[in-house]
Amino acid sequence: MVAEKSPAEEIEELREEIRRHEELYYVYDSPEISDRDYDQLLENLQQLEQAHPELISADSPTQRVGGRPAEGFPEVVHSRPMLSLDNSYNIDELRAFGERCGRLSDGRLLEYVAELKIDGLSLSLQYQNEVLARGVTRGDGRIGEDVTQNARTIRSVPLRLKSSASRFSADVEVRGEVFIPREVFERTNAEREEQGEPRFANPRNAAAGAIRQLDSRIVARRKLDMFAYDLLTAGRKPFPTHWEALDWLEKAGFRVNANRKLCRNIDEVIEFADAMEARRDDLGYEIDGLVVKVNSTALQDEFGATQKSPRWAIAYKYPARQASTQVLSITVQVGRTGALTPVANLEPVFLAGTTVSRATLHNEDEIKRLGLKIRDWY
Numbered sequence: 001m002v003a004e005k006s007p008a009e010e011i012e013e014l015r016e017e018i019r020r021h022e023e024l025y026y027v028y029d030s031p032e033i034s035d036r037d038y039d040q041l042l043e044n045l046q047q048l049e050q051a052h053p054e055l056i057s058a059d060s061p062t063q064r065v066g067g068r069p070a071e072g073f074p075e076v077v078h079s080r081p082m083l084s085l086d087n088s089y090n091i092d093e094l095r096a097f098g099e100r101c102g103r104l105s106d107g108r109l110l111e112y113v114a115e116l117k118i119d120g121l122s123l124s125l126q127y128q129n130e131v132l133a134r135g136v137t138r139g140d141g142r143i144g145e146d147v148t149q150n151a152r153t154i155r156s157v158p159l160r161l162k163s164s165a166s167r168f169s170a171d172v173e174v175r176g177e178v179f180i181p182r183e184v185f186e187r188t189n190a191e192r193e194e195q196g197e198p199r200f201a202n203p204r205n206a207a208a209g210a211i212r213q214l215d216s217r218i219v220a221r222r223k224l225d226m227f228a229y230d231l232l233t234a235g236r237k238p239f240p241t242h243w244e245a246l247d248w249l250e251k252a253g254f255r256v257n258a259n260r261k262l263c264r265n266i267d268e269v270i271e272f273a274d275a276m277e278a279r280r281d282d283l284g285y286e287i288d289g290l291v292v293k294v295n296s297t298a299l300q301d302e303f304g305a306t307q308k309s310p311r312w313a314i315a316y317k318y319p320a321r322q323a324s325t326q327v328l329s330i331t332v333q334v335g336r337t338g339a340l341t342p343v344a345n346l347e348p349v350f351l352a353g354t355t356v357s358r359a360t361l362h363n364e365d366e367i368k369r370l371g372l373k374i375r376d377w378y
Contacts, residue, residue, distance in 0.1 A: 007048060007051070007052045007055060008052075008055055010048060011045065011048050011049065011052070011055050011060075014041060014044060014045045014048065015045065015059075015060055015061060017041060018038070018041050018042060018045060018061045019061065019158070019159075019160070019253075021033060021038055021041070022061065022155055023158070023162075023253055025038070025155070027156055027253065027254070027255040042061060042062065045060070045061065045062055046062050049062055057131075058131055058132070058133075058159070059131045059132065059159040059160040060159070061159070063152060063159065064152045064153050064155070064159070064220070072214070073137075073145035073146055073147055073212070074145070074146045075139070075143050075144070075145060075146070076134070076136045076143065076144055076145070076146050077142065077143055078124060078136065078139075078141070078142055078143070078144060079173060079232065079234075079235040080232060080235045080236075081141050081142050081305075082122055082124065082138045082139075082141050082142075082144070082175065083141055083305055083308060083309050083310055084141060084308060084309055085291065085309055085310070085313055085314060085315040086309045086314050086315070087314070087315045087316075087317050088314050088315065088316050088317070089316075089317050089319075091270055094266060094269065094270065094273075094292070094314070094316050095266055097266075097292070097314045098112075098265070098266035098269075100311070101294055101303070101311075101312070104299075104302070104303050104311065105294075105299055108296075108299070109296070110265075110294065110296075110299070111241075111262060111263065111264060111294070111295035111296070112262075112263040112265075112266070112268075112269050112292050112293065112294060112295060113242050113243055113246070113260060113261070113262055113263070113292070113293045113295050114260060114261045114263055114268075114269045114272045114273070114290050114291075114292050115229060115257060115259075115260045115290065115291045115292075115293070116257055116259050116260070116276060116283075116287045116290060116291075117287055117288055117289040117290055117291050117315055117316075117317075118177040118179050118227055118257070118285060118286070118287055119179060119202065119203050119204045119285070119286035119287060119288050120177045120178050120179030120180070120203070120204055120207045120208075120226075121137070121138065121177070121178050121179075121204065121207055121208045121211065122137075122138040122175060122176070122177060122178075123135060123136070123137060123138070123147075123151060123175070123176055123177075123178045123211070123226065124136040124137075124138070124144065124173060124174075124175050125151060125157060125173065125174045125175070125176070126171065126172075126173050127161055127171060127172040127173070127174070128171050129171075130160055130161040130163075130172075131159065131160050131161075132148075132151070132152065132157070132158070132159045132160070133148075133171075134146060134148050135147050135148045135150065135151025135152070135157075136148075137211065137212070141308075145212070147211055147212065149216040150210075150211050150212075150213065150216050150219040151211075152216070153216055153219045153220040153224065154178065154224045154225065154226050155223075155225075156225050156226050156227075156254070156255040157176075157226055157254075158252070158253040158254065161252045161253060162251065162252050162253040168233045168238060170233040170234040171233070171234070172231070172232070172233055173231070173232040173233070173235075174228050174230070174231055174232075174249065174252075174254060175228070175229060175230040175231075175232070176226045176227055176228040176229055176230075176254070177226065177227050177229060178207050178211055178224050178225070178226045179203060179204075179207050179224070179225055179226070179227070179285050179286070180203045180206045180207045180210070180222065180223070180224060180225070180285075181223070181225055181284050181285050182203070182283075182284055182285055182286060183284065184222070184223045185200070185203045185206055185286075188200065188206060188222065189206075193333075196333060196334055198333075198341060202286070203285070203286045204286075206222070207222075207224060210222040210224055211224065225255070225285070226254075226255065227255055227256060227257045228246075228249045228254035228255065228256050229246070229256070229257075229291075230242075230245065231245040231248060231249055237297035237300065237301070239297060240296065240297060240298065241295045241296055241297060242293055242294075242295050242296075242297060242300075243262050243295055245297075246260065259276060259279075259283075262295065269290070269292055269316075272290070273289075273290050273316055276290065277318050280318070287318075288317060288318055289315055289316045289317040289318045290315070290316045291313060291314075291315055291316075292313065292314050292315075292316060293312060293313040294312040294313070299312060300312040300313075325346045326346065326375060327344050327345070327346060327372065327373070327374055327375065329344075329345045329374060330342055330343065330344055330345070330372075330374065331343050331345060344372070
């Protein structure tokens with residue numbers, strides 16, 4: 001005779017099953033069940049937890065969206081500054097970075113990791129005893145804002161690290177780039193237009209605005225996503241190489257961008273940059289270049305940083321994409337507050353992976369400054 005399971009056992013089994021399906025869907029894009037079946041699992045768990053509220057835990061899948069809006073975001077000091085990167089805008093500047101690294105390494109083995117530069121915003125996730133305890137924005141690089149409740153709404157952010165990952169004695173900090181997928185961005189802008197609200201200028205603005213919403217239910221509707229890109233324990237890098245850290249992050253349940261390359265020299269970085277620039281319109285998210293990092297974490301520590309940027313990493317920015325089209329008409333959009341915003345209706349043009357057919361003109365003064373007329377090319 002099979003012994004009847006206790007409520008605690010039933011709840012934990014359901015949580016593990018839901019976590020597995022969340023990882024398959026949001027991290028690996030390979031769901032095994034339908035959305036309806038997933039919702040049914042979540043509803044079963046909610047009912048069990050409501051019947052046994054003493055068994056509710058912070059890492060339960062039911063805790064991804066909070067109830068009451070927050071009153072503000074407390075400030076948090078980062079364990080290690082989240083520095084901005086120096087930019088390079090052409091191959092010569094990228095080669096100059098490689099030459100500087102070569103001088104600093106003084107003949108030692110030098111490898112690079114090239115990763116996509118996602119058009120989003122950085123977020124620090126802090127785990128205590130393998131459970132998500134805090135989510136903090138980059139802020140000014142040294143002090144960020146506690147947006148934990150909003151971070152919980154991001155389905156690709158595990159609320160608990162997978163037990164199959166190596167355990168660290170110290171608490172774990174994971175840093176990543178939060179973004180809005182291109183399809184969600186387009187749908188959000190269409191909804192804002194219908195409601196008489198201005199469109200977001202770009203996905204980064206949309207993501208940044210969402211993560212600082214005081215009501216996490218609104219954040220959940222924005223369907224933010226995240227790629228993890230860095231790992232710290234007690235404020236330090238725990239692996240000899242950055243490549244190993246990315247591998248650990250995948251095993252721990254994070255979504256790590258598969259479009260990355262371990263490069264033996266800057267020439268291989270340049271080859272990868274060219275290949276990804278040709279593919280950028282095929283991605284489901286916006287990128288504006290690459291991030292190139294020295295692979296050895298010992299060399300990273302040795303190279304150090306300036307007051308603003310690490311010496312062991314650089315951003316390689318792709319040229320801005322532009323397209324010309326014709327202004328078909330100009331209409332006035334009325335916002336919910338009664339504000340009037342002129343909008344140019346354009347001959348549809350495909351740009352940055354989306355079809356652009358409208359552009360805000362901000363106000364009448366902007367139209368006069370541009371000298372814009374119907375049938376002008378914009």
